Amino acid sequence: MSPLIESFVRHFGEMGSRWGINRTVGQMYAYIVLSDEPVNADELACELQVSRSNVSMGLKELQSWNLVRLMHVPGDRKDYFTAPEDVWKIAMTLINERRKREIDPTLTVMRDLLMENPRSKSDQYAQQRIEDMYQLIEMLTQWSREIQKLSPKQISRMLKLGAGVSKLLG
Amino acid sequence: MSPLIESFVRHFGEMGSRWGINRTVGQMYAYIVLSDEPVNADELACELQVSRSNVSMGLKELQSWNLVRLMHVPGDRKDYFTAPEDVWKIAMTLINERRKREIDPTLTVMRDLLMENPRSKSDQYAQQRIEDMYQLIEMLTQWSREIQKLSPKQISRMLKLGAGVSKLLG
DNA sequence: CTGAATTTTCAGAAATTAGTGAAAATTGAT
């Protein structure tokens, strides 16, 4: 692995571990993303110096996150993996998978707690707080769903406008 | 602690741990956020059933993230803590602190790697990928900075418009 | 100053999470 690629892979391993993704899985994905060609498990195990079984588990996880696509190369029985060519696609997938696994269940818990009737003044206050958070998270996830209808080009244009949107809104 | 508050605190402990924040710190913050009045360390230790020293470390962390404010109540030597009343403020703080600690250093690493001259075809491809990611992350952080100039009301209006913005942009 | 109240530190224990190797299961060419 070239020094350039190694630096990146190392850094993303560290980053991953701060975001609840394990270091090795982070490195594996960084390696796959930077790779020009489909990557197989043996290559990952060898380049990242981890056991073959660890790679197998990591790949299973990346597949469950829809972050890699399984491919085959003609005349080779091994499984090969690639990441989407479009970084927007990767970002959207990450956001959507995390929403499914973490945000949606959280909203459900909050909704349930808001249905209960408060047994005290402090429960009432707590419910108000929960409602504020609920509204905020709901708004953000709804927005994220909405903008995914747009093309990357359109999203870029919108983001670059930034605070300028407020002028359009009067 | 009422069952309602306990459910929320438990859930946020779990969530925290999936986002690289330790369970206890997550619970502590959930408890503080839902609390009507300023909270002291002994109360947290007692209600969450963790050691006093663990609370001390957790509070230090929450302070370093600017997520709590230290207060004093007259006639009491203990330190008391509160969370901002505005959930938008909390969200912005989280985003900004995470940017400072994780995104900015990542952008620096990527910028450095883009300066190096590629030693091979595959380095060239890797640099292209890194550049794509760099542009994407840069755009998102720039946007996040920009919209923080707006008031929560204005941000809400903008987010609710969602994909509708693209119509305004033609 | 003194000393009680409070907070912080930190070495080590406990708990959790990650990684390995050997064995089992699967796959697909012949």
Added chain:
DNA sequence: ATCAATTTTCACTAATTTCTGAAAATTCAG
């Protein structure tokens, strides 16, 4: 069907992270 190639599983070990209790440091009223 057979068998070699490949992937997966899983019990165990290793590494990391979190938590604790005791001691040290700090704070402040008197």
